[in-house]
Amino acid sequence: MSEKLRQLINSITPPDEVAASAASQHLDQLTKPPGSLGKLESLAIQLAGITGVDKPEFNHKTVMVMAADHGVCEEGVSAFPAEVTQQMLYNMLSGGAAINVLARHAGADVKVVDVGVNADVAHPDLVSRKVRMGTSNMAKGPAMLRTEAEQAILAGAEAVAEAFEDGTRLFVTGELGIGNTTASAAVVCALTGLEPEVIVGRGTGVDTAGLARKIAVVCRALDVNQPDGNDALDVLTKVGGLEIAALAGVILGAAAHRCPVVLDGFISGAAALAARALAPASAAYMLASHASDERGHAAVLRQLKLEPMLHLDMRLGEGTGGALSLHLIDAACRIMREMATFADAGVSDGQGAAQR
Numbered sequence: 001m002s003e004k005l006r007q008l009i010n011s012i013t014p015p016d017e018v019a020a021s022a023a024s025q026h027l028d029q030l031t032k033p034p035g036s037l038g039k040l041e042s043l044a045i046q047l048a049g050i051t052g053v054d055k056p057e058f059n060h061k062t063v064m065v066m067a068a069d070h071g072v073c074e075e076g077v078s079a080f081p082a083e084v085t086q087q088m089l090y091n092m093l094s095g096g097a098a099i100n101v102l103a104r105h106a107g108a109d110v111k112v113v114d115v116g117v118n119a120d121v122a123h124p125d126l127v128s129r130k131v132r133m134g135t136s137n138m139a140k141g142p143a144m145l146r147t148e149a150e151q152a153i154l155a156g157a158e159a160v161a162e163a164f165e166d167g168t169r170l171f172v173t174g175e176l177g178i179g180n181t182t183a184s185a186a187v188v189c190a191l192t193g194l195e196p197e198v199i200v201g202r203g204t205g206v207d208t209a210g211l212a213r214k215i216a217v218v219c220r221a222l223d224v225n226q227p228d229g230n231d232a233l234d235v236l237t238k239v240g241g242l243e244i245a246a247l248a249g250v251i252l253g254a255a256a257h258r259c260p261v262v263l264d265g266f267i268s269g270a271a272a273l274a275a276r277a278l279a280p281a282s283a284a285y286m287l288a289s290h291a292s293d294e295r296g297h298a299a300v301l302r303q304l305k306l307e308p309m310l311h312l313d314m315r316l317g318e319g320t321g322g323a324l325s326l327h328l329i330d331a332a333c334r335i336m337r338e339m340a341t342f343a344d345a346g347v348s349d350g351q352g353a354a355q356r
């Protein structure tokens with residue numbers, strides 16, 4: 001492992017327990033029965049611990065979209081052709097993709113990073129950090145070199161560092177890459193030991209024959225490459241994707257900067273498992289936005305011990321579920337800052353009353 005990656009991993013420290021406990025005490029003084037705001041309360045406490053500020057406010061949020069192509073597409077694992085990655089990339093750079101709309105609606109920026117799109121893409125708003133022109137077909141051999149997986153992780157972490165310099169204090173994981181639900185499924189199976197039959201899903205919507213082909217391809221990729229489940233870098237190298245590795249870097253980078261990182265769907269979940277394996281302390285900085293309809297996502301969230309905020313039957317990726325959950329994060333922060341306490345409002349608290 002490179003010195004740079006080791007330094008990144010070592011710079012991640014546990015959240016601030018003092019700020020988390022101050023947030024918890026503040027919540028109990030607000031004019032409501034204790035705990036009655038449910039998950040908004042645990043969210044507020046987690047955000048305080050992450051930032052070290054008892055009443056945090058996130059004025060600058062960024063969806064980090066990592067984009068790359070997949071050699072495994074030649075096995076017929078997606079309902080869409082591989083060129084859609086570059087076509088959608090231009091759509092996203094023009095502001096017309098779902099993530100552009102939902103990020104605008106939530107007041108967040110979108111930063112698009114090319115870590116491995118199989119085309120020369122040039123656009124003033126595109127961050128070009130191309131490691132290579134897409135992965136090799138993992139059904140036939142390793143998807144990439146170990147050094148390339150490391151380079152992709154660092155590209156994600158460096159994109160976070162730049163956004164942090166520009167003022168971003170909360171990150172959302174997003175991605176684009178036709179074929180990436182296949183690579184993500186292989187990563188999840190390799191890291192957790194779960195069977196492809198329970199993890200591989202329909203992605204963009206392959207039919208039943210396509211699903212069977214996808215499962216067989218993931219089985220073959222695991223068999224051919226024998227990734228070491230105890231070595232996340234080996235897993236990303238052999239059956240991963242450049243954008244999946246870069247997303248692991250986004251997560252590690254956010255944790256290193258003590259910023260919350262909101263996970264989107266299945267692909268983000270695979271990256272989160274890899275990030276946690278590389279740096280267990282990063283787990284405390286993760287928030288699960290939604291439960292994706294992709295088969296396997298529920299198992300990924302169980303492995304990560306995360307509960308999703310939203311259940312909207314979405315299965316798009318790009319960071320769309322993450323962007324929607326920002327409304328709840330902002331709501332939790334406003335509760336902390338704006339709600340009156342029992343003392344402020346002259347409302348009797350439950351202390352003197354008969355216990356329920």
Ligand SMILES: Cc1cc2ncn([C@H]3O[C@H](COP(=O)(O)O)[C@@H](O)[C@H]3O)c2cc1C
Nearest residue numbers: 078080175176177178179180181203204317
């Ligand atoms: C038009 C379009 C827009 C998308 N935006 C995100 N994805 C999502 O679907 C792809 C993964 O699914 P699979 O593994 O089945 O190829 C990724 O690009 C992911 O970001 C899209 C897919 C399509 C077709």
Ligand SMILES: O=C(O)c1cccnc1
Nearest residue numbers: 265266267292315316317
């Ligand atoms: O859950 C996701 O992130 C997802 C599911 C299907 C296709 N693309 C992304």
